Amino acid sequence: MKVLKFGGTSVGSREAQLLAARIIARELPAGGLVVVSALSGTTDLILKAMAASARGDLAGSTRCREALEARHWEAARALDLEAEVRSAWAPLFQSLSNLLQGMGLLWEASPRSRDTALAVGETLSARLMAALLVREGLPAAFRDVREVLRTDGRHGRARPDLEAIREAAAPWRAALGPGALWVTQGFLGQGPDGATTTLGRGGSDTSATLLGEALGAAEVQIWTDVDGVLSADPSLVPGARPIPVMSLPEAAALSAFGAKVLHADALAPVRRAGFRLVVANTHRPSAGRTEIRLDSPPRRPGEITSVAYKEGVSCLRVPPTADAEQLFQASTRLLEAGASLYGLLATPDGGLLVARAETAEAEAVLTDLAASGLDVSRGWAVVALVGEGLRAAQGRALSLLGPLVEEPVAAILAGDTGVSLAFLVPDPRLAGLIPRLHATCIETPLGV
Structure with missing residues (x-):
């Protein structure tokens, strides 16, 4: 069926x-x-x-x-x-x-x-x-x-x-x-x-x-x-290519980090039931399509399959002298209001919560948190390099970030599945950064 x-x-x-x-x-x-x-x-x-x-x-x-x-x-x-x-x-x-x-x-x-x-x-x-x-x-x-x-x-x-x-x-x-x-x-x-x-x-x-x-x-x-799941947003990277086969963790990471072709909640039934999920173009049915499957397709160590991003992200910070409980309470309020969370870090240097208000309710919570004295910095974007190749070459992951050497990076976030490496940059940097990352990490084999 x-x-x-x-x-x-x-x-x-x-x-x-x-x-x-x-x-x-x-x-x-x-x-x-x-x-x-x-x-x-x-x-x-x-x-x-x-x-x-x-x-x-x-x-x-x-x-x-x-x-x-x-x-x-x-x-x-x-x-x-x-x-x-x-x-x-x-x-x-x-x-x-x-x-x-x-x-x-x-x-x-x-x-x-x-x-x-x-x-x-x-x-x-x-x-x-x-x-x-x-x-x-x-x-x-x-x-x-x-x-x-x-x-x-x-x-x-x-x-x-x-x-x-x-x-x-x-x-x-x-x-x-x-x-x-x-x-x-x-x-x-x-x-x-x-x-x-x-x-x-x-x-x-x-x-x-x-x-x-x-x-x-x-x-x-x-x-x-669109012709399946692409290696980047074609509005920023006209040469973005379809990904013929990808793993479910790769698809989940792409969905979380901004790929619009798949809805994140649509992937949970695939994980539970194990059926094939295919993405194809109605207007070009004979063009490329993407098959998403539970097992990992063959990837070379360090191979990146796609670059994704999510703009309109906010950073909530507390100093090291503050109670980290503030961030945990803020994250709960934002989640209940329909926000997406991309990172929650509590360290001796202070705390950081990375969130995106997906609803009017979540935006109101952000405004309220800022009014209460929490440091809320807007105008950030989460950029992610995604690929099963990162699992096989974890030590090389940071070497792929060469294009960021002069970028104002706010934080680096590693996903728990091992197939993504994400970081925060100002929104205005996306137009130049995404094509550069695509050229370095995808168009050039293994990002070298």
């Missing part, structure tokens, strides 16, 4: 939809599961509509909703599927309208109602893809992912309930095993009270791998708009 997931840009136009349908026909001749995101731009439109409703701007909210409806009807007409989706789409548009009106009357968009509204975008897209596959001669049907993907009740950042998911997936396993072809939504779940939940932005990848785990899939494919 295979699970194929298509992101927003992979279903965002008539041409992309038709490409996706051809890929599905080729990859799933004996059935399987297709997971789709909302059409590109849909989630942002719904968020904009909800924000307008929450401040009482019902006219602005209506304009956003009407733009969303127009965009979807245009997509359906382009595929000549307007009649096929009308009965499924009409109640979805009405539900969204009712939700936005309720938010406008209350001047509030509660987390629960936000998740319910966001689910509309995913469901519209899945319904459209199912209709397209039927028109293309495939025995496809829509099934609602909320039948299976059980979560806790944290709206906006729900966590999966693995045991409940596996139990709920039994009927799907029974149907998909013999060859059914189903299309479902990404990003969504169902909480303990039956309410719709969401896994957070980027959660469609996680949906796909969680479903792959629960269904006993041999392979999960993530179809996106």
Whole structure:
């Protein structure tokens, strides 16, 4: 069994939809599961509509909703599927309208109602893809992912309930095993009270791998708009190359340190279940792709496969005379607010906490910590060299940092898996540093 997931840009136009349908026909001749995101731009439109409703701007909210409806009807007409989706789409548009009106009357968009509204975008897209596959001669049907993907009740950042998911997936396993072809939504779940939940932005990848785990899939494919996982950000390194095969620890390090093609939470099911995870380009299906696997592919000692970075990082420092408990408390508050942590060091020379505010709540915590007297320095970036070759040549790792000899490095961080070496530099240095590191550590064999 295979699970194929298509992101927003992979279903965002008539041409992309038709490409996706051809890929599905080729990859799933004996059935399987297709997971789709909302059409590109849909989630942002719904968020904009909800924000307008929450401040009482019902006219602005209506304009956003009407733009969303127009965009979807245009997509359906382009595929000549307007009649096929009308009965499924009409109640979805009405539900969204009712939700936005309720938010406008209350001047509030509660987390629960936000998740319910966001689910509309995913469901519209899945319904459209199912209709397209039927028109293309495939025995496809829509099934609602909320039948299976059980979560806790944290709206906006729900966590999966693995045991409940596996139990709920039994009927799907029974149907998909013999060859059914189903299309479902990404990003969504169902909480303990039956309410719709969401896994957070980027959660469609996680949906796909969680479903792959629960269904006993041999392979999960993530179809996106790049040729697999690249050796660097192509916006900074035009010559970045696809990585044909990489280990799960390499993929996890890349995800943590900024690679946008993979969502970090999507990798945990791979680790537990051991299926193949493939990343490929919907728009160039015959181009390079990346296979992520549990075992380590052959690497030369010291070989670096990629350079990653995450900008917008903050450094929180306490002097050696201060209580290190301050940093531990700060890290707890930031994590609970949705921040990413990249390092926590407590030494006789003082303490350092490296964090990135991923949410408005985390940004508010940072502001509060700075107001309380903690030294909060913003404008940093974490840069990481990633590769299984570091395991086999740990002593050579620091020798790869030659390009940093004149850089204002704030700290060096080593990952506990042994496949990454990260450091802090000011944000403005990235544009020049990333290409230099790529040339030295990847384009030149073994960084020599």
